[in-house]
Amino acid sequence: MTVTRGESCLVLAMPHTGTWLPEEVQGALNDRGRALADTDWHVDRLYADLVPDATIVRANFHRYAIDANRDPEGRSLYPGQNTTGLCPVTDFDGAAIYRDGREPDAAEIERRRRAFHAPYHAALARELERVRDAHGVAVLYDCHSIRSRIPFLFEGVLPDFNIGTNGGLACAAKMETAVAEICASANGYTSVVNGRFKGGWTTRHYGRPEDGVHAVQMELAQSAYLASEALPFAYDEARAGRIRPHLKTILDTLIALAKAPATAREA
Template structure:
């Protein structure tokens, strides 16, 4: 099975999709329990949501499911949010805290290491290559990490999640102008709610690749799935009518990021 897919573009902006994949090898799938086989924690249809919004953007998409191994987790296994409920490099529960593996079938350290080499490392090698390629062309690269999650998950957060959840790890992963441009669109999006560096402050991808002295910037966008799905339960269908207003705002965000990236390339 293919681990990832890349579409190279000419823009300084790179869109990463670590959690839209649904491929699970047969030997791994057979160890999942009925809860795990639902694959509920997929970032459903996010690559479709962003499709065509920024012509020229490079895209890097993991095709494997996060239950195989999570492409947005530190390969060392260190928690992104110490002291808070979360899931690990290879999750043992879903986002509701329910076990996803059959009894006695949770992957051991050897299996986690195997999956890291087969899936996690190749995806990030490809992502790093695209960041380096774009940086070499423009002198700047902006990584925009695309995510979504159900709007109500008590195991992870209280109440209803805002529609737009912007993560810059408290302003450390991108130029302030990029952070402000993203936040301004979200704050002014009528009918939508937003938060900057709330429950989701930017995952491992955002924190790992950001390097402001080298002019490499990163932002994570976590979207509530109520903004673009017909239902946040099976079959997790995409709703074009519901998604249309969101796509308009996302297009503004990406265009604004690209403009700032060109300014940064000029040293402005």
């Protein structure tokens, strides 16, 4: 993973922007898997330089090796709903991504957990502890994006801004409200709070406002900043330029609320 240290209270997590795969995983994937369609394409570029002094923890490995935003014990984040697991064997459309008989077994999943998932979260935990020690509070903003139409995962068209706070448990109520208001007032965009995406394992695991760590997941519809939600998933400068100011306002607001008196951070 890549860690870029900043001195503010904000930590940006990027678990799904990486496209690197170990040779043995790459060789086990079928043509569909090797397309890496479920990448959070260009999210690192979208958030680049929006706020000064943010810490960034970015996974370089692809989610098809192991998903850094899934429960390391393999428990589903959304019981009863279609989703992908810790080491996905299908893509977001429910199609197989491995060649026949090459899916990872329990031993291989554990090997990948130790090699990739555990180091990523060890780094993220260290940075959250560091900034909380420095500021008395840490804000974890988990950066994601996904195609806006995926019938296997959800009906219809996904809103542009999908705010996840684990049902309000992962951050102070005023933070959730502020982010929701910014997104709702963004002209030309749609938004929802704790809709189909309520926050992955990262948000649920680290979001402990009572301990001074506030977590918000933002799942963006890729149609809001990509030229197309299909290969080659090209970045659209104009679309990205329109949404970036709203993302900056969100991050600036979260930092301001974290610096506010304790009553402004209480859930």
